Amino acid sequence: MLSTGKDSISLYMQIRNLLAARIGRGDWSPGDVIPSEIQLAQELGVSQGTVRKAITELVEKNVLTRKQGRGTFVSAHDQDRALFHFFHISADNGQKVLPQSSVLRCRRKTASRAEASKLHLEHGTRIISIERIRRFADQPTILENIVLPAELFAGLDGESELPNTLYELYQRKYGITIHSASERLKAASATDREAQLLNVARGTPLLQIERIALTLENTPVELRISRCNTARHYYENTIF
């Protein structure tokens, strides 16, 4: 089972891959305990330290979770992670939930100079422009303006209803995986229209988030400007 030849990869890597494969196959499901380090060591004929190193790498990749005194578990939070990875707004009590979204406008137009520049498009390229409002517990809190190259997202403006989590749609229908994003934040005053939509006084300070979302190849494919009422919410960022 485990190879020990000269040009083979190290033992702990083989074990790491073996464990990952078992999890992928579903031998162990999210939430399950896996056998203890000592049991695995005996089963595989290696020392505990070697199993330990293999498990450590899977813990660092968030595939497994250790709980001292209890055991090692298959992580359950791999899907939630995808949902919240690009969403950094939390309520003041620290809770993080996705807001509901309603589309206000969805139309095709020609990219402005700024939009074309930020999405690396030729001047005059057609884009899809979406405006939507997002609510936490029925309280309108965020206004979003989303700009997409019409060519890449052909037909999206005809969709009868857009899902709340757009990046899943990009992935599923257009084969575009958002992999990273760069955001620029400023404080700004609510315009009359924004004040009305967000149910605040004109001039109320809003947090403006300008995001450029990139694919795996670092191609910019979405420009999104959000303006948020931060009276009861905040933008969260952790620096490591």
Next chain:
Amino acid sequence: MLSTGKDSISLYMQIRNLLAARIGRGDWSPGDVIPSEIQLAQELGVSQGTVRKAITELVEKNVLTRKQGRGTFVSAHDQDRALFHFFHISADNGQKVLPQSSVLRCRRKTASRAEASKLHLEHGTRIISIERIRRFADQPTILENIVLPAELFAGLDGESELPNTLYELYQRKYGITIHSASERLKAASATDREAQLLNVARGTPLLQIERIALTLENTPVELRISRCNTARHYYENTIF
């Protein structure tokens, strides 16, 4: 030197901190080789494996770099990193420079409930409170309120002049390495005093950044609330 008592942190963590402190103090400079794992083990009276685990963590944090057959080196990109890693404000043209700082106030007081809670301190603990203003090209742009536990930073309020980059001071004089931080951003209105200091109209929207800075052990040691005029600057964040 190394403590072995019941409630002390583990050996390898002490060694990790010791190595980090030596690097921070400049005992070893970026690009230098540090002593071999075996030499360090002998010097510190522990086994190679323990030194190895300490070094591994610093490698994962990009402080050290291993080169098989050659040695372990202090990473070269650590100074720039230290300078800008925790500073996310850029000018609208994309340029990132450190602002100049002037201290407005520096005094000792008792922690408020909120301050004590955020720094994990007992109610009534003494703190050092620093207020400073930061200028880009002589334009006042950021007001900072910094709160530190007085016990950890004994004598800091007596310093005749505080450096622009405080985290270097924490490291050099107090052996405290800021390793990560969690930030909460909101939009807020300038108070009268803020408006006067920042040379803007009362009520101008400001970007408020509340940061809790953590050591290697994730102990919170600094609370910093910055209020920024984002007329010509923005807060930058990249999501990977």
Next chain:
DNA sequence: AAGTGGTCTAGACCACGTA
């Protein structure tokens, strides 16, 4: 050949959670 980091072992004891 000598010295470095990289892997691996067999065993020990500690800290934690559960029964």
Next chain:
DNA sequence: ACGTGGTCTAGACCACTTG
């Protein structure tokens, strides 16, 4: 009391780089 992960040791051998 028992089993789990967490730390630590003392020693071994391998893979790589340099004199």
